Amino acid sequence: MVNVASNPALSTQAGPVILPTGAPDASMVRVRGLAKAFGTNVVLSDVSLGVEAGSVTAMIGPSGAGKSTVLRCLNLLERPDSGLIQIGRHSIDVEKGILPANLAELRRSAGMVFQSFNLFPHMSVLRNVSLPQQRVLGRSRAEADEVSHRLLERMGLRDKSSQYPNRCSGGQQQRIAIARALALEPEVMLFDEPTSALDPEVGAEVLEVMRELASEGMTMVVVTHEMRFAANVSDQLVVMADGQIIECGDPHQIMSDPQHPRTQRFLKAVLDR
Amino acid sequence: MEALRTVLLGLPMTLGVTAGALLIGTALALPLTLGLELRRGPVWFLCRVIVDLVRGVPPVAWLFILFYGVSVGAVRLSALSAGIGALGLVASAYLAEIFRGSLKSIHFGQAEAATALGLSRGAAWVDVIGPQAWRTALPAYTNYAIALLKDSSIVSIVGVAEIVSRSGQLSRTSDLGIFVFVLAGAVYVVLSILVASGSRRLHRRLHEAVAV
């Protein structure tokens, strides 16, 4: 569990937060002892992970390794059998039971971007971004729209706001989804294979936006197959296989000198392609 | 108790009307389906008009037309035959659409394969397409049979002594009143559930035979 602080500007901003859970470090995201099984099929076994405020963690590994499951457990879209999950100041111990209020707070502090965008097709782009702000943060429609316009502008989608999502390209849809998540001012952004459903060229637009976000100091956890992004943008690289974290640390070091044989095999397979 | 006895006395007639209409409907639906399958030409057009027109007019209207409107010389149709005829007519149109839908769901490759294997068109229909279409049509077919079971109650309007008609009589001549209708409704609900569960079992069996 090596955390590489790379963004001093942000770690000071996140500051010396006193964590009620008694966490001694400056982790924005902490997971301890995450486990999940369907019958005898073990999906995750004892996954522990820390993500420092303002850092980017990339999760890679063969498909079926459990990367997405870990990500989906972070905001409890997937319910682990056991484990402790903490995001910002909110933490949930799965075995102690999950209170709805607690769950809502945890989810509010994490923004999620899906592989399939998951926009609402019956609402305009603007409504997609504004509605959650109104319903979750209680903003007025005017306030919400103002935030939405600002974010859409930043995503280069100013002229799309009155369109419907299905009229937008995949790359545009994914950027709308990012704007929708950012509008709720999350402390962490979770990306679940954000470019896997996109053509490489279009995926590049999305990666560019993510790179910008990272440089602005957003804490990010990214499940990805984009090795270049993982190597160049992330501060921490997590390699998973068979429901376990098999390697975790400095991305350049792992990429150039993987320790675990499984990691060696995986990297050889993807990089030699 | 007497109420239950009366309602159940009507049951054979209800089932008989339903079965008769289903039989007539199925028999008439088959040529209609073939006509609809032509997809163009005068025969297709005629079948299309028949199906749409028959479905566009309520069953009660067909019943009245057959019962009050049609006479052969001085002889009118009996209430029972008008009832079975009207329901059978309506059933034929709905069933033709059901059959057409299930034919559409069969991949055209099946017909192509049959042709490539040198099967005659007739053999292709009887051995390849028909059995598959029947299997896919079965759920919709039984659903329609259940609907028909309930629709058969309309023949009470012209005095056929089935469940609803007997219930009405008893409710007028006794102090049981509304209770009789509640009971009649319950009998229909039970019948529907029985047919539905039977068809599900049959469907599962057919499905298992193919899939496993």
Next chain:
Amino acid sequence: MTTPLMTSFIEDFGSSLPRLLDGLQVSALLTGGGLTLGLPLALAAALAQMSSVRWLQAGAVVFVEVGRGAPALVLLQLAYFGLPNAGIVLPAVLSAITALSWTTAAYGAEYIRSGLAAVPNREIEGCQALGMNRRDTLRFVVVPQGLRIALPSLMGFAVMLFQATSLAYSVAVPELMSQAYSIGSSNFRYLNALVAAGLLYAAISIPTTWLSIGVERRMNRHA
């Protein structure tokens, strides 16, 4: 041979049209009333069936199963003869609307339920990830889309309901069928009056059915 028959029909049609149209108006009123009362109930019943509250769910299931399982004719008679027994005296038209609303609510609930189920799960996950609660998720995402998906089936059902209003003949509502019957019984040319009524039913049912098929095709294209 056919010409005098045709002439007689056309003459009768012309002279009976005003009364038939009166009847059609009542039929339309029954249809409109049934839909107006029944569809909101249908949505409520569909949502109640999805509820985690046991008694609410069970109540909705019984309501729907009885409404679908019992013939509309029985429900009509139940409302007509039964409501007075329960101390509620309604004009025949209103008791018929009550019964037809039940049918509408029961069938509509099934169409709406399958519409709601057809809303992709990933959109619901999207809501969860955004921290939206269950009620907001239903209200803003699942229900609006589910209703849209159910629209063609509901339109098809509206045609069935319109046709089912002819059953109200049996509870002395002066709708189209009753008018046709009474015209026939006054001039003894039943066939002419009844066929005229049948054509009026068809003139409304068939285009509406086509419309619902068109709506379905359009929605499939956009999906």
